[in-house]
Amino acid sequence: MSNNINQALRETLRPEGLEHLEALNNLFGYEPPSDGGEECYWIALAKLGSDNSTIISSKYEGIKIGDIVLLFDSETKTCSGSSKVNSVSKVNDQIMIVLTKEVSFDTPISFETIKINSIISNDCKKIIADLEGSINA
Amino acid sequence: MPKISVDDYNTIVKMAKMPKRVNVQPDNVKGFLDSSFVVSDSVLGQICAALNSGNHIILSGPPGTGKTTIAQAVAMAARGVEPIMTTATADWTTFDTVGGYMPDLASSSPNALTFETGIILQSMIDRRWIIVDEINRAPIDKAIGQLFTVLSGGDVLLPFRNIKTCNRLKVVSDNFFSSEDVFSRSDDWRMIATMNEYDKNALFDLSYAFMRRFAIIRIGLPDKYDEVVVNWATEAKVDASIISNLQEITASYMASREIGPAIFKSIIAYITERTKMGTDYGLYYAESLAIYLVPQLQGIDEEAVHEITTVVKKCFSGNYDAEKFFADNVYAITGYRVA
Numbered sequence: 001m002s003n004n005i006n007q008a009l010r011e012t013l014r015p016e017g018l019e020h021l022e023a024l025n026n027l028f029g030y031e032p033p034s035d036g037g038e039e040c041y042w043i044a045l046a047k048l049g050s051d052n053s054t055i056i057s058s059k060y061e062g063i064k065i066g067d068i069v070l071l072f073d074s075e076t077k078t079c080s081g082s083s084k085v086n087s088v089s090k091v092n093d094q095i096m097i098v099l100t101k102e103v104s105f106d107t108p109i110s111f112e113t114i115k116i117n118s119i120i121s122n123d124c125k126k127i128i129a130d131l132e133g134s135i136n137a
Numbered sequence: 138m139p140k141i142s143v144d145d146y147n148t149i150v151k152m153a154k155m156p157k158r159v160n161v162q163p164d165n166v167k168g169f170l171d172s173s174f175v176v177s178d179s180v181l182g183q184i185c186a187a188l189n190s191g192n193h194i195i196l197s198g199p200p201g202t203g204k205t206t207i208a209q210a211v212a213m214a215a216r217g218v219e220p221i222m223t224t225a226t227a228d229w230t231t232f233d234t235v236g237g238y239m240p241d242l243a244s245s246s247p248n249a250l251t252f253e254t255g256i257i258l259q260s261m262i263d264r265r266w267i268i269v270d271e272i273n274r275a276p277i278d279k280a281i282g283q284l285f286t287v288l289s290g291g292d293v294l295l296p297f298r299n300i301k302t303c304n305r306l307k308v309v310s311d312n313f314f315s316s317e318d319v320f321s322r323s324d325d326w327r328m329i330a331t332m333n334e335y336d337k338n339a340l341f342d343l344s345y346a347f348m349r350r351f352a353i354i355r356i357g358l359p360d361k362y363d364e365v366v367v368n369w370a371t372e373a374k375v376d377a378s379i380i381s382n383l384q385e386i387t388a389s390y391m392a393s394r395e396i397g398p399a400i401f402k403s404i405i406a407y408i409t410e411r412t413k414m415g416t417d418y419g420l421y422y423a424e425s426l427a428i429y430l431v432p433q434l435q436g437i438d439e440e441a442v443h444e445i446t447t448v449v450k451k452c453f454s455g456n457y458d459a460e461k462f463f464a465d466n467v468y469a470i471t472g473y474r475v476a
Contacts, residue, residue, distance in 0.1 A: 041146040044138045057138050069138070070149060082150060105153035113314035114149065116254075119218070119263050124145040131139070 040067045043124075045131040047074050048099075053086075057095050063088055069099055074135055078108040151218065155264055157312050159325050161185050161215035169210035173369070175359040175398060176207060184211055187352035193288060193328040195272060195348070198356035200433065201397030204331040205270055207356065212266040212329065220266040220329075223256050225275035231255065231282035235295065252297050252306060254320075257284055261308070261322045262315040272330035278344050284308070287322050288350045335394070335436075358395050363387040366401045373409045379422050382452035386430070389448045394441075396433050403429045419456035423449075427466035439473045446475045 042063060046055040048071070055071065057063075067085045072078060083099035090096075114120050114128050163181035170176070187194050188211065196204040212220035231237070234257040241251035260267035278285075286293045287308045295306040304318040315321045330351070332343075359365060363384050370380040383401060404425040411421040426449060434442060446467060453459040464475040 041141050041143055042138045043141050059138065061138055061140070063138060068146065070141070070146065079149075079153075081153075082146070103150055103154070105150075106157070107153060107313060109149060109153050109314060110316060112316040113152075116315060116317060117152065117263050118259055119148050119152065119265065121142065121145050124141050124149075127139045127141060 040064070042067060042069045043072065043127055043131065044069050045072045045074050045077075045135060053099050055097050055099065056091070057097060058093065060095060063095070063097060068102065069097070071099065072111065072131070076108075077111045077132070079105070079110075080108045081105050152264060152314075155216065155218075155325065157323065157325055159188050159191075159215055159327065161188055161211060165214035166207075166210050169213045170206065174203060174206065175365050176203060176356070177359060180207075180354065180356055183354050187354060188215065188327055191324075192352040193330075193350060195330045195332055195343075195351045195353045196356050197332045197334050197353055199335065199358070199395040199397055200333050201399035201401075202356045202358065203397060203399060204356050205268065208268045208329040208331060212268060212327075215327070216264075216266055216325075218265050220268050221256060221260045221263070222268050222270070224270040225272050225277070225280070225330075227274055227276070229275035229277075229280035231280065234258065234280050235282055235284060236297070238297065238300075241300070249300070251300055257281070257328070258308065258320060260328075261287075261326050262320055264314075264323055264326060266327050266329065269328060269330040271333065273332050273343055277347050281347070285346065285350070288328070358397065362398065365398055366405075369402055370405050373405050375405055375408055376418055378452055379408065379418070382422075382449065385448045385451075386445065389444050394433065394437055396430075400429050400433065417456075417458070419453045419459035420462060422452060423456075423459035423463040427463060431463075431466045431470050434467065434471050437471070439471075442467065442471050442473045443475070450475075
């Protein structure tokens with residue numbers, strides 16, 4: 001039974017986002033699988049919590065355990081590595097994401113680096129510009 | 138939190154984890170070369186040592202020796218990222234290499250300008266190596282401009298400002314990433330240029346100031362050159378009389394002018410394709426020589442032309458069309474009539 005649900009989650013519900021998974025949780029008391037699915041890659045602009053591993057986001061966008069996040073520090077606008085999503089939970093209207101550092105960069109990468117680097121796609125540059133605009137606004 | 142593509146994620150991680158010093162070895166380079174590609178270990182050793190010791194390099198040599206192919210393989214082996222490829226031209230200026238002001242298409246104002254980076258400066262920003270083919274086709278002192286200083290590890294202030302920040306743009310030699318006002322030339326950035334040595338007198342001279350910033354490595358002909366050509370032809374199942382003629386040509390031609398194996402590889406590939414269309418092997422051979430070999434005869438003396446054509450004609454064995462086709466092409470290129 002558990003395997004069937006796993007399969008169903010992977011094939012149909014996962015892209016729909018966390019709310020569906022939570023509904024399933026309530027129904028079956030079932031924890032979403034943390035591995036075996038396709039991981040997604042995210043860029044975040046935030047300040048880590050005092051535990052140095054937690055960020056709070058106001059939007060549900062389908063982030064799940066096992067996904068990878070490039071976290072840019074909102075003060076320095078630099079990213080010193082990539083992290084794996086360890087857990088995702090809802091707190092009131094916000095979502096709390098606990099990260100574990102996976103890859104450490106020798107030289108932190110800044111927003112500006114990405115914006116002027118021709119190897120990076122225009123889509124990614126636009127995302128960065130939007131994020132930057134959101135903190136400058 | 139926005140989602141990015143796997144490719145962008147991998148690119149960002151790759152950029153951030155690029156090594157800060159060059160450590161490329163001949164065996165790594167071979168991994169990026171086709172198994173049929175011939176280059177001596179000694180040449181690869183020279184290239185790797187020059188790059189590892191901090192030099193940019195110019196690969197000089199006869200046409201068809203694989204200078205560009207070697208440059209690409211070395212860059213891939215060293216960085217794991219595709220190098221930026223470009224060909225120098227006679228009208229290169231600092232606008233092409235460093236950059237200049239261009240209309241800002243992203244701005245709502247029709248008169249807005251923005252600084253657009255040139256290809257060499259962009260390669261520094263991207264921390265990708267740049268391969269400049271036929272470097273002596275450009276008036277290089279004029280074209281490289283302020284980057285002269287950067288090539289030898291110095292910092293330079295560019296005669297441009299960032300329109301948004303009003304800060305003067307500068308290029309610095311450090312290992313940080315570039316920002317909008319400060320472009321970094323990291324220690325592991327290299328320029329590899331190629332130069333056909335038969336063109337070097339006909340095109341722009343490279344100044345001593347420019348050459349001082351480069352290690353100039355000659356890519357000569359590989360060892361056992363004629364054996365290599367015969368092996369390729371045999372593998373391609375080329376007619377035995379043509380193979381033996383090609384072998385004779387390599388010997389007689391090389392006495393007058395060195396040309397690289399790539400020319401003969403092209404001849405063999407052409408014959409292979411052409412013989413699928415008919416059976417006039419003598420004419421097809423004449424065509425292949427006229428297309429690939431005869432253009433290289435330009436500028437050699439009459440005696441040498443006659444020596445080579447005498448060898449070639451042996452293979453036509455009375456095929457009038459082939460002889461005429463070959464003779465007409467030799468005359469058009471060299472101005473000498475084949476007897």
